[in-house]
Amino acid sequence: MSATQASAPTGESLVNYRLIKAHLFAAGVALSISMIAGFLYALQFVGYYPLGHDNWMLTPGHMRLVHTNMAAYGWLVNGFTAMLYYVVPRLTGKQVLSDRLGQLIFWTWQLILALSIVGYLTDKAQAIEWGETPTGFRPGTWEMNYVPVDLLVVIGAVLVIVQFMVPIYRAREQKFYVTLWYFTAGLVWLALTYLMGNIMPEWMLPGAAGAATTGLFIHDLVGLYVTPMGWGLMYFFVPLILKKPIWSHSLSVIGFWALAFFYPLGGVHHFLISPIPDYVEFGAITTTIAIEVVVTTVVVNFFMTLRGRWSALRSSLAIRWFYVGAVYYFITCLQCAFQVTWMFQKVIHFTDWVVGHAHLIMFGVFTFWLFGVIEWLWPRVCRREWYSQSLRAWHFWLWSVGVLIMFLDLMIAGLVHGYMQRDLNDWSDILRMSEPFWWVRAFSGAMTLAGLFCQLFNMYMTAKVGAAYEEDRHYVPANAD
Amino acid sequence: MERFYTLVFIAGIGCFAIAFLLSMIFPWMSLESYHGMEYQTLAQLARQPSKEFVQLSEQFPESFREHYGDVNSESYAKALARGRDVYVGQACWHCHSQYVRVVSNEHVRWGPPSSAQEYQNALNQPHLWGTRRVGPDLAREGGKKTNDWHIAHFINPKSVVPHSVMPPYPFYFDERGVPDADGIALVTYLQWLGTVQAGIPVAERVTP
Secondary structure (H helix, E strand, O other): OOHHHHOOHHHHHHOOHHHHHHHHHHHHHHHHHHHHHHHHHHHHHOOOOOOOOOOOOOOHHHHHHHHHHHHHHHHHHHHHHHHHHHHHHHHHOOOOOOHHHHHHHHHHHHHHHHHHHHHHHOOOOOOOOOOOOOOOEOOOOOOEOOOOHHHHHHHHHHHHHHHHHHHHHHOOOOOOOHHHHHHHHHHHHHHHHHHHHHHHHHHHOOHHHHHHHHHHHHHHHHHHHHHHHHHHHHHHHHHHHHOOOOOOHHHHHHHHHHHHHHHHHHHHHHOOOOOOOHHHHHHHHHHHHHHHHHHHHHHHHHHHHHOOOOOHHHHOHHHHHHHHHHHHHHHHHHHHHHHOOHHHHHHHOEOHHHHHHHHHHHHHHHHHHHHHHHHHHHHHHHOEOOOOHHHHHHHHHHHHHHHHHHHHHHHHHHHHHHHHHHOOOOHHHHHHHHHHHHHHHHHHHHHHHHHHHHHHHHHHHHHHHOOEOOHHHHOOOOOOO | OOOHHHHHHHHHHHHHHHHHHHHHHHHHHHHHHHOOOOOEOHHHHOOOOOHHHHHHHHHOHHHHHHHHOOOOHHHHHHHHHHHHHHHHHOOHHHOOOOOOOOOOOHHHHHOOOOOOHHHOEHHHOOOOOOOEOOOOOOOOOOOOOOHHHHHHHHHOHHHHOOOOOOOOOHHHEOOOOOEOHHHHHHHHHHHHOOOOOOOOOOOOOOOO
C-alpha cells in the first residue's frame, strides 16, 4: 500500500487531535527547558554563568543533565508520541487502543520529566550517560534515596508500546508500509534498550563490561528508538506531502533490515581504545562503517523521490525541514564512518568534536524532522493556518544556520584540542584556545534559541488568531516544476 | 518478510539479541571468566584508609569527627561512597574522564594506561569513564595534589588554575575553608582515584 492511498481522508476521523496537541505542547516546553539549560551551561564555559555558584542545586553540571535528558525524554519522546498518534491510525486503519490510556501516558511522561528535573537538581542522577533519570536507589544497593524514576520510565514506555502496538497488531493481516516496519521494531527496541542500559551496569556489570553496556545503551537509544521513529516519519510524510510514492521499495527494504542488523552492533564505539577487549571494538568499528552504506541507500532513495519536485523545497516548509535534516543526517553519518576509526579516535575522542557531532544528529536531524511534522500537524490540530509566514522563515533559517555554525565550530575546536592534547600542551593553553570557539558555540546556541521562540510564539498565535484551515495548501502540487 | 511477527521477533528481538550477545555478553565473559578478574567490594577497597584521609582528620578534627567519627575502614568506606555520590550528582564526570588511553601521549601526561581490572570494583559500578575532557582526566588523580590544593581549587578554581573554566563549589566548605561532610567525601574520593592500580601514579609531567 502506498502512502498516497494511506492519506485518504477517511484516516482523519481515527486521529485523536487532543492528545497530539497535548504532546506537542509538552514537547515545546521540554525543548525550551532543554535549550535554556544548554545555553546556561554554554555560558559557564565563557565565564558568564548567570545563576551564580553559591547554590548547590543550580550548578552548571546540573544544567547539562537537564539539557541532554530533556532533549531526549522531554522533547523527542513527546514529539514522536504526538507523531505516532497521527501516523499509526492512518496507516493501520485502526484507532489507538484507548484515549483514556492516552491521557495516562501523557501524564506519566510529564511526571517523569518533572521528577527527573528535581532529581538532577538535587544530586540524584544515575551515573549512566543519557540515562541519568534517577534510579531512586543508592548505586548498586536497594537503599532508596528518591522516587524510582527509572521504573516510571519503564512503565511509561510499556504503556506507549501497548497503545500503539495494539492497532498495529490488529492490522497484521495487511501488507505493512515501510513506516510501520520501523515503528513496530522501534517500539520493541525501546523497551529492551532502556531495561538493558539502566539495569545491567547499575546492578550486574561493573567497570569495563558495564561500559560496553552503557555504550550500547547510548547508541541504541539513538539508533533503535530515535532513528526508527525519524525514518518512519520521513517515509510517511514525504510521500504524503509530495503526493508521490517513495522512489524505490527495494532500497527501503535494504535500509530497514541493514539498520536492524548493523546498528545495534556498533554500541561499543563510544569507548574505543579502552579496557574493553579489542575484538569487540573492531566489531563495533566495522559495523559502524557498514551503517554508512545503509544510510547512503536511504538518503539516495529520498533524494530520488524528490527528483522532479525540487520546487517543493521552496513551496513547502515541511519538505524543507525534512530534506535539510536529511542532508545533515548524511553529514553526521559520514562523520561517523571516519571518527569511529582508531586513527580519528586518538585525536577527537574526549573533545568538542563529539559534542558537535551529537548536536548535529539530535538538533540538526531529528529535531528538524520533528519541526517538519509540527509544520504539518499544528494547523490540523488547531484547524487554523499559520499565523506568520515570516516567523516560520526566521525559525527555519536561524536553526539551519545556527546548527551548522555550532557543528563546524565544535568540530574545529575538537580537532585543535585533540592535537594540542596529543602534543602535550599545557592544559590551560587548551582552555585558552577553546574560549573563542565556546563564544561562537554560545552565540549559535542563542540563534537556535531565538528561532525556537519565534516558532513557539507563532504556534501560540496560530492557535489563537490563525486564518481558517485549508487542506489543499499543505500538499505540493504535482506539476509544480 | 515485512509481517508483524517477523518485525517483532526477528528485527525487534532477534537483532537486538545478537548485538546484546556480541557487544555485551562476550566482553563480559572474556573480562570476567577468561581473565579471571576479581570484583572488589567497597569494604575491600576501603580496608586501608589513605594518608590523605588521615590528614583530613588531623587538619579538620571537628568537622571530621562530627561527620565521620574516627579514622577506620568503615568511615573511609562511608566517605568514598559519599564522595562518589557527590561526584556523580554534580555531574563532575561529564567534564572529567576517568580512563587513560594508550594513545595521544596520555600515559606521559597522566600516568599508566587504564586496565580492566582497576574498574572491577564497587566504586566503578556503573563506571565513570566519561566521554568529554573539558578538564583533565582524573583516573590517576589520587596523591598528585595535596588536600589543601583540592580545597582551594573547589572553593575557587581560578585561585590555583588561572584559566580554569570549572565552576566553584564553595558550598561544601565554610568561610574558613573547613569542608563539610560532602567536602571531606569529595576530597577523599579524588585522592582515592587511581590507587587501585598496582603501580603508584607517576607525577604529572605537564603542569595542570
